[in-house]
Amino acid sequence: MKEIQTVWPVGVKKTKPRACVLSVLEHAESPLSAMDIYSRIEKDTSTVWLSTIYRILELFVEKGVVVKTTVMNNEMAIYELNHYQHKHYAVCVSCRKIVAMNNCPMEKFVPKLADNGFHVLGHKVEMYGYCKECDPNP
Template identity: 30%
Template structure:
């Protein structure tokens, strides 16, 4: 089953959780919804600098962390940098191929946990994350 979380729904969730509705938050979420790829905090700052020339990294990271905690953004790390993207429009279990150049992602349905289950020897798994990094067709 798929769902598409709109910016309005995301802003309503923020309000329900006690966060003020601000244009900065709305514009930040809109940037991610439009980009449909992983972005660093620097890319977020660059994307919003015309509208908000004084927007600090602290403000960006604080909001990005809040959005991840609320499930509005997904987070990963590569090359020592945290990157963020709008949450997938899936609620079924899946993983990602991630382009190291442009940050685009592609969902994959294969899960390595299906193969590993026989080797877990009673280890109680509470969660996992599987990402494959490389280069998309356009960036090769």
Template identity: 35%
Template structure:
């Protein structure tokens, strides 16, 4: 979807800065920090205020356009929100299943930023006992 369409769909004002930030995020293979986006602007001789980038990224997260990822150094990184798969937790006793979002996104970003590896797949196995069965024990 084009940046203008995304902004319209989310009932956001269409500005040159918002369009450009969406373009930068869309064209990046990695998540990007506000500082990295600012550097991309500067490298292309485009004048923008760093605080504008921060405000825009927070707005995009609020409107569920981007995902905010906390990296191991405490820096926030952003990427366009896409389809995320989910995992299932199954109770060892009653076999009730609960669906949860994949918690690997942050780990995936940390691995990529620190090693350069792009994860292509992962397996996550979690076992446990649900709260109802835990009360019965």
């Protein structure tokens, strides 16, 4: 497995399970669920218990190294490295693939949102539709 090895999060003790989880996330092409991470670890190195993975992910999220999301009103949470980039997701309703979007429609919108007396700290945008491969009428 290729070594990418980003900087290790500060104040986090370096253990094998944590290194495994981080490594999987570094090599991931899209956000992964805890279960995804679990199965990808098993392949090469040591086994890491699922509950441990949840604990590690929780820690990484807290440290800001990882971002947790859920899409499509259901099922599992997904995790990815925090690239400190404002990002949103599009989910294919057919194959469930998750496509990350880079441009954000909220930039111009949020500032004029004080009308409801709601102080916006953050937001989440999610789109659903067909990815290139699944579109029945492209």
